[in-house]
Amino acid sequence: MQFDEIAGLRGSSAAWRLLRADNAPLILSFLGRVFVDENIREISASHLASLLDDELYALNKRLGEGTFPKTPKAYLDDWSAPAAGWLRKYYIADSDEPHYDATPSVERAVAWVNALRERGFVGTESRLNTVFELLRQIVYGTETDPEIRLTELRRRRAEIDAEIDAVERGDITVLDDTGRSDRYQQFADIARALLSDFREVETNFRALDRQMRERIATWGGTKGELLDEVVGSRNLISDSDQGRSFQAFYDLLLSTDRLDELTGLIGRVQTLGVSGTDPRLGHIHHDWLDAGGRAQATVRQLSEQLRRFLDDQVWLENRRVMDLLRGIETTAIAVRDQRTDDFRHDIDAAAPAIVLPMERPLYRKPAAASVDSSGIAAGHAEGSSAALFEQVHVDPAPLIKSVHKILRKQPQITLGEVVATAPLRQGLAELVTYLALDDAAFAKTFDDNATDTVTWSDDDGVTRTARIPRVIFTRAATTAGVARR
Template sequence: MTLSTGNFAATANVHTLTRLKDDSPAWAILRSPLAPAILSILGTVFSGDRQQIEGSELVHAIDLLLTDIREQTDADLPRSAAHYLTEWVKAGWLIRRSPQGQREEIYELSMETLAALDYIQTLAAPTRTVTRSRLATLITSLQSLAADTDPDETTAIARLEEQQAALQARIDRIRERGVEAISDDEAIEKTHEVLGLLGDLPTDFARVRSDIEGIDSNLRRAVVEEELTASEVLENVFRGVDLISDSEAGRAFNGFYELLFDREQGARLDATVEAVLSRDFIDSLSPTDRTQLRHLVGGLEGSAVQVQDSMTSLSRSLRRFVQSREAAAQQALVQSITSAQQLALHVAQHLTTGRHPMDIELELSGFQPRSISTWRLHDPADYRITEEVEDHTVGDIELAAMYERIRASEIDWPELHAAVNDVRTTHPSPSIAYVLGAHPATQGLASVVGLIRLADTYGERGEGTETLPWTSAQGQRLRARFPVWRFTQELPELNTFYRPSTPTKDF
């Protein structure tokens, strides 16, 4: 949006800004009392190449950040991560999508949130705009614009000859004096200029995607409200005209996409990035700046592919919309709603009170009220038990049988601790297989699993693998290959299971 200028434009700008204050999600998030926490959380989670995140992963990440913020700041954030996530989607700060073929919803920052984050970043770390690099970029862009719009053949040839002479003079100077590279300070300044342009791209991509979705929505609305017939849309489709890609936003993005994925330009861009990263001044950049440069091409391609997939999906969806009966059904629904509204207005003009008879019978649905006299009090006797409860006499319990049942449901940790400590008296760092050789697995696989868990706590990983044997409950001898783990620590003694020698009655 561009504000008007001049004395008579002030009032118009007030109305425009007032509308933005009420409708703009970017303005709303900046004036929110929780803006520092919200922008910090969203900027942290959606950082780097993480532009789209699945719902479960996003809830987990926000929950961890909420815990840290509550403990270390005085921010009032009493609700859960899932609650805030729903609120932020409703406020327009996050976009929730349900891609076809995926089980989980995905979330991404809205264009307005990206704009708010960019504004906050300029306040937190303002960049120098009056630099030699930026002025050179401005001059070069203006010269290119003047050259590309000049239809005079003589001027064009003279300009190219001048450039040729300047290049030849530079070649001669290099041959005579060698290459004069710019200083590290100038190189860093140019790098920051590139990174500044790169930082604007996520917001630009989001804006293009929002514009494209708006075009699709407007086309569907025009078809439903019969401002544009479905046959006209179909005629364009059959003639090969893609109304979404052929829009202003679509054409602008397609030019960017084609240039980015041009093989020659892509290879040249990759080589240029590698050359820049090999320069000595790169070590003076921050790790974040180096990472952005290193992933420049991949980040651009990933974001461009997402927008291109969105354009393709919307184009196909629009075609299905006008080809199927969905458009006709939506039109019929809109006509019915409009007709009902017109009838309601007509009736309202002839009604003076709300008790005017209309000779219309309406069948009520749902709960029907009844008189209190028809209610029936609850009588607990209606649910009394008439059958006699069977009386079970006290029986005998054998502790040996109880012991076996306990061993069948739990790992005998005291037995395993004792076995490992016994073997360590003769071998300082026995492996799991060594322990099983001296003390076979009395509980089968459960004993083997228990030794593996103990080795993870009281041992260290060794080299290679070994075979762990045990006998199943059916008497089958089994074995498995597992990485070598050695017990290097003394295991604490545990109270052993009670092993009765004779049965005890009336327990």
């Protein structure tokens, strides 16, 4: 880094300002414990002020009265001010009480302070293996030559075959305590860093939304060009690098097989007795799901706010047009009775262009076409018409019950996963009924950027396959809150 870049960061970085603040130990310890350690991403002002009041009382009692003289509300106002930028203060729907969330700057400052601690053990072997694996994924993931890819796949297959032969011979290599500690330390670092990155992902989504609003507010072209710009950028958030990476991670985490495997692996690791085991990492994947769901909710909220913002812009534009028309009418009435010599108005022509009716061509009867209907014999219908009277009725209640049953265990599921759990019995009619489900306990979202394949067997035993846009059932907010309690 260059001198000017460091000097600029020193003046603009909120994390740097936090480290230089006089009350940095109080801010880092309190905000780090509440928002980072406990993974709280939304807390009311009254609750946060109550927690800070207890913290200030304990510190003043231990360090001396007057060490922290301000009230909790005053400290929170200072920390959420634009000059500080350590707390995000906002209002949620149907509430007149402000809420708080930590900014990514707090995450960075807390992580940097934690990195200053002396570590008795620093693992390096697992990180080198991770470097090798990442490089292989980059190189062979972008390789288009089939021979090179086959060579790599055969090499990996030979390694797996050799390991299988060794296990069959009874030659089993087990990680020692050092190897387990090394890998667990890297897992803990990545898990915590991934959880803290979600807060920065939300901030980046809001920055993209702010850029779109600024573009609309400062638009100088026509309304049609503005609509083209907005419609062309309606997926600005989801199509960005940040959005695509987050969606890929979230889809992978929502996979039932991968989630079950992850739960089992974390549970087994926590019981191996690895030194330095953190109990909180036993449910870190649930924290990932909660943080990812909040980021998804942020994207939906920003899209809804952008739509309302555009509606307001259209209303203001229509009001401006009406004001102009009223101004023209008022001016016309004011000058109606005024006769001035210098008042003039240009017209298109001195006389109108007239077209007489007789100048148009007369009606002409169209020529009749001769049709020869001789030699036509009566036909006989082939096949049975009974199928026209067959009706298939699909009861939506069992389908809704199947979706409820799965959403009690997880906040979100796709239609393909629902059908995999409860196979189709009435074929295409049942699939169409799934697409039309409507229930207050869950919301249904269509993702046109992804597709799912649904397979079923008809009455004749023939396997049918349908490719549909991805349908996501999401647990409603009230239902999700009850399920968590």
